[in-house]
Amino acid sequence: MNQVVSVNPTPRQFAESLVACLAPLMDELYEVFMAQLAADLYVFQIPGDESGAAGFMETWIRTLRE
Incomplete structure (x- = not known):
């Protein structure tokens, strides 16, 4: 992580790098x-x-917050 921060000094550049790193994982999860x-x-x-899948997601997100 320190290397990413040192290479990408702005928050936007850091966020773009993070998205690039997480994209393969998110694709596999999908x-x-x-x-x-x-x-x-x-x-x-x-x-x-x-409420179907929407209710499932609401319950899941609420549980994560708690």
Whole structure:
């Protein structure tokens, strides 16, 4: 991380470098999630919750914050 900061002195340049480093990981994560969704359309839903995937994400984000 120190090398990235020393090479990229501005916050914008640092953010661009960080995005470039994380892009492959995010692409792989997307592929995993899409495969899970293809296998089970209800994988990202809470049983009994009619709000569907949106409700799942709201609950997930709220849990992370807590």
